[in-house]
Amino acid sequence: MHDDKAKKPLAPLRGRSFSWPSAALKISLIYCFFSLLWIFLSDSLLEMMVSDIRILTFLQTVKGFGFVFLSTLLIFSLTYFYTKKMHSAQTHLRTLIDTIPDLVWLKDADGLYLGCNRKFERLYGARESEILGRSDYDFVDTELADFFRRHDRAAMYADKPSINEEQVKYANDGHTEILETIKTPMKDESGRLIGILGVGRDITLRKQRETDIKVLTQALEQSPVSVILTDPERRVSFVNRAFEDTSGYPAHQVVGRTMEFIDPQSNAPEIVEQIRDHLAAGKAWQGEIKSRRQNGELYWEYAYLSPVQTEEGEVSHLLVLKEDISLRKQQEQQLKHQAHFDALTELPNRVLIMDRLQQLIRDAERNQEYVVVMFLDLDDFKKVNDSMGHDVGDLALIEAARRLSGAVRGGDSVGRLGGDEFIVLAGHFSQKEDVQVVADNILERFRRPFDLGNREVLLTTSIGIAIYPSDGDTQSELLKNADTAMYQSKEQGRNRYAFYTDALNQSISRRLQIEGYLRGAIERGELMLHYQPQYDVSSQRVTGVEALLRWNSPELGQVGPDEFIPIAEQSGLILPIGRFVLQTALAAAKRWIELDPDFKLAVNISPAQFRDESLVSFLQEELAKHQYPASRLELEITEGILMRGGTQVEETLAALHEMGVCLSMDDFGTGYSSLSYLRKYPVDELKIDRSFVNEMTVDESDRELVNAAISLSRGLGLRVVAEGVETAEQLQALKELECGVVQGFWLSEPVPQEHIGKMLERQARLPV
Template identity: 35%
Template structure:
């Protein structure tokens, strides 16, 4: 029998040991799991809040109604497999906007994050995760520990001292059973002594570290558990060291990477380390529980990529651009460095979409993005703003003029033809450049000024770059005012046509007119076409206005024909209008409706229009001429048409550009060019008309060279319908003959 005092001590000892055996395993497990689950819920709430806030920033007014997109964002779930969660988005008033709900059993771990629009809270996102499963596991461990504790207590209390050794052996066996329990959980577990020497690794830890328990035992933790920071690639402080130094539970820092021994594979890991204490509070070691979150991190990165990158090209999107520019401006302000913003818009990209389809257009944008990235330095950034607009942020520039070097590289790179599905595509870009801090000290101002400079580059002929200057802002306001007025000009009947006569030099009769568009704006007065046609083309309104011109000119030609004055009316057509797939049908329908013979309509096209998509244009022109419509090549001699093009296209008339006619007497080259064009027309049986004839001397030389027709101020300025009809009434052969001695024929 035990001595009473020894028996009491033995009883107390047995009770304490049993209590520790019963309490420590489940409490340790539950505490570590709670820290893990809480961190997971917090991270997922933060990630989802970022994604939803990005959606709100892109669509601040209607985001509450994009439930499908919100539910899609909420569906990115990177937590532990099988964990039940409830995810809900509320607006600022607490109304549920979207939810991704599963049955979630108490107890719950909750996390809430605010949603922001430009820094202003507009709602919140709540995530609740069930903690029932870890509690069930903890209770399982507690049950096992309870059985072990009871057996230990009974064994220690009931056996005599001679069986104490056997009791300790039993305790060791029960400890092994507890270790088996640790080996069965899904998390990795490592225990050490107070000197950070490895004592135990469970199978999951062995798999992730590449060390077995036998290999790792007694080795220092830093040798077995090699971790570093994903972003800095610098070694991270081991959490066990921190927990032993501070005597507290320590969570791993964010972006921790574990390198496995042997193959060097890297794993994203998360969780924490805690000190192991005995009954008197003394620390005898530490335990670290961690798990592989590589798949979850990939999901987070994917979610981040969706929120901050363009889906088509993979380039940073507008949000990423603004954030990068903000950081670059902050660094530039502190370090006194220049930052340049290049705003790029592709020229004629819409033509590719309209003619070849959006699929080809998308592929072209991808190739453009690659070429743009190749033109900038590694630390510079190219982004896609949307459509065919791109930006570049150039940092640490030695001078403002350094941005021009990059702009020239970009222009050269994009001028090289693209080959796509058997198509040779030629595009260019117009670039506007602003420099921080010279041209602005805020993102909005820099971007607006770069956009203004880009439009100035377009107005200068495209395929060039322009630095922003303050005078551009005033010019941009004038252009904007004109564009706004143009949008309503057609509906308000502000357009009208004037007609300039054409004279046949052989018969000395008026044989045709050119219909010329005029705009009488109530605000701007009479605006000449050279000042507003480009704006119509940029806005796309040129097609609608062009249809009105065609319809009006055809109707007027029919009136003159019915009055016994049939004459050919010429109408200029823009490239965008000509490329409409049903345009030929539209022309023939207008002729049929008006009852005008096709031979009394002449379409004027430019050389550049003719050569842009030659195969399609040949079919269009042939379709017109086969039905009797005449086609004239306008401004001939200023482009790059070759003899083969003239033989290929069924052109009925060549119009010599006025720039040659002006210098016909003083410039020998101009004289020879005109003579060559006239001879060429006669050889190909194509009529030749000279425009811009203003003097009797020009008239006489053109008649001597055999030119077929003339048009210009010598004959008449463009006239309204009543004025033109009066001109016809007063016109006579004697007046034609007087052209050789008079300044004007009226």
């Protein structure tokens, strides 16, 4: 059907802008006027000039030919004039239509193209002459052509312009555009529908902008931060959902109203002024502010306020972005609190307390006053922690913090440095004697038992005191010297306070010196073992030895074990030293056990070694390595180890007992509950402390205590050893009390390894 019609293309209706009826009427009127004028004038003129009929007839004939010629020339001139005018109008119209950036086309009632402009030619990739008389079916697929036809017919039947959006694809380069089409029905003079005029405008960019605006609006609505848009007079034109949720104000209560973006009553005046100055100058401002919700609640926000300027630089809107940072501020406050306060006791920690000390020093320097630094350590807190558990230990620390806070003056500071160490800062003292009042008050508070989970525990404190400026003029120096004084108070018996002196500093220097040189002493070969023989009282034969550590330092000379062993305990060096002692002693005793199969080696085990979880496995490895029988090894432990109790102590004791290692309770009689330990733990031997042996020949009560210990051991089936025998009288007394084994300087001082071998060799040659 469409192909048949394409063979008879209709001429494009380009001239509808020029009025042919008007031109024809003008030509007809001119021709009529000319004809009438010719007839009347020519006839009258001939009659006046010629009277001869024959000549007149000839001239009438010539006049007729002249009329034909002149009328023809007149009609040609008029027609040429109006045709040229019409062509000029058509050219102007065509130029105008082709200049239009929109697509323009004309179809007849059957959908065949009657005309189009150049922009439309690019759509189908064909010249106008190739488009005329053809339909959309000749250029696009059937589905799209049907779409165009439906909209064309809808426009024609509507009898009014129809506006649609249509997506088209250009044939020349394949790009697509969204067109807004206006299709207007075309009618002839009689009102008969003859076609449709279409104009298509590219709205792709507009649609993209509409999409972008829609996406932007959705993004603003879904944004987690509050978004507010106002005009220059601060009248709100837009708020998003986050603003409603955060502030509590619904949009309808805000939009159209003037709004203040910062609460002047809740923010610092300089912040309010700064914001106003920035906005007045057309500058953006950002920072933290306080805002108020609809319910009156204050909350923190991070705000960004920026004027929106036109291309001409004029402010058209004000954009406000706000983020609720209340949670972040709360977390910052928590972090700040955690950074400056102890989590357990809520007391200031080292960071904050040192800052306060610095401030006190500045004030004291200005006012010529004293500053007191008290360094406190809870006495025997470790025993509480180990025997009762860390939870109970925490309760003790909390109670200690409470008592300290209640013992000091209102302006003083109490802090926790860590573990069981506390610090008290006291300023504004005019005389040193007033310091003792505060220290005595603290000690008094600690004399009452601690109620720790239905258990009452006596927990005292030792206090070291340093005073500014006499004992130091810096934070670190005052703290160090107060710590030094605290150790002095512990050495003096605990539960007391001590003031810092220069002599104390020398003592600490000696301690630090010992600790420094003790590190690496094993590698440098400075540590050695001496052995003190143990004798059977009846036969006076050597039955074993106790390994005793000696240190000969090139820098310090001979350092006694009473001086360096406690330092090794406190510094953690006791673990490698203890392993060195066991390894060295077992290596030596391997030879001695060959000389006397009943020989026993006694080695002291420190509390730190006993807490070492690898102690049992280490002993197993060393005993196997040196092929030394476990039953001939005796580990001497103090009552303090047994006092701590706990699962770890019980498991270690049980494992050692199962191995066959003998366990000896050293310094028996100096504790207050030794008997309960004898019943509870697998102890094989009691070692009577030298303090009782030394006085037993001059003090009857000490003799009775030694006798009771020997009788108790015999009753429990335990071996008993008395140490510290220094006179013949003491040895005789022990012999009378039937003590089994003794050791002391009267019998033999500690000797090097080779001496023990010689003793055993001589003893082996003697008759039993």
